[in-house]
Amino acid sequence: MAGQRILMIVGDFGEDYEIMVPFQALLAVGHTVHAVCPGKKTGDTIATAIHDFEGQQTYSEKRGHNFALNADFDTIDAASYDALLIPGGRAPEYLRLDPRVIAAVRHFFDARKPVAAICHGAQILAAAKVLEGRTASAYPACRFDVELAGGRYAEIAIDAAVTDGNLVTAPAWPAHPAWIAQFLAVLGTRIVHRGDMQAAA
Numbered sequence: 412m413a414g415q416r417i418l419m420i421v422g423d424f425g426e427d428y429e430i431m432v433p434f435q436a437l438l439a440v441g442h443t444v445h446a447v448c449p450g451k452k453t454g455d456t457i458a459t460a461i462h463d464f465e466g467q468q469t470y471s472e473k474r475g476h477n478f479a480l481n482a483d484f485d486t487i488d489a490a491s492y493d494a495l496l497i498p499g500g501r502a503p504e505y506l507r508l509d510p511r512v513i514a515a516v517r518h519f520f521d522a523r524k525p526v527a528a529i530c531h532g533a534q535i536l537a538a539a540k541v542l543e544g545r546t547a548s549a550y551p552a553c554r555f556d557v558e559l560a561g562g563r564y565a566e567i568a569i570d571a572a573v574t575d576g577n578l579v580t581a582p583a584w585p586a587h588p589a590w591i592a593q594f595l596a597v598l599g600t601r602i603v604h605r606g607d608m609q610a611a612a
Contacts, residue, residue, distance in 0.1 A: 422502030427475030429498035445482035499530025507538035
């Protein structure tokens with residue numbers, strides 16, 4: 412089966428790991444991922460930020476990498492994609508102000524396509540009004556965004572993820588193994604290990 416087409420919406424000072432890791436992991440298993448940013452074109456870059464948990468009351472923030480976009484936001488058609496991915500960081504707080512972003516997000520929920528959001532990505536989901544009656548995780552500071560949007564906040568470990576139908580969410584990048592694995596399951600991606608193949612033979 413051919414890989415699926417996944418739209419990833421990013422912006423300046425999105426979280427570095429939450430952009431880089433799922434982008435590369437999904438490509439590695441054969442999916443197509445188009446990373447887009449309002450106001451930027453294919454080949455432009457966004458500046459990422461590294462959020463870390465170092466014992467203070469909230470995460471620390473450091474400058475990350477320059478991440479190159481491989482598609483043009485102005486020309487994408489959400490209907491041509493099979494799934495949506497929303498990283499966290501500081502980008503969601505202003506990306507949610509763009510009505511085109513909101514319209515794209517609503518398309519994926521209206522069509523019941525797979526959606527993965529992590530950390531502050533819940534701010535976009537809340538703004539799109541797609542969390543009513545849904546269970547979702549997010550960075551703990553975004554709990555009120557989830558609840559005020561009518562969602563049920565999943566209070567889970569920072570390295571855990573939760574799936575509610577087509578929606579897969581997690582608190583922050585330490586959850587990548589669980590979050591990406593659950594997203595792959597919702598996508599219908601099956602990874603077969605050599606030992607599994609030998610056992611089936």
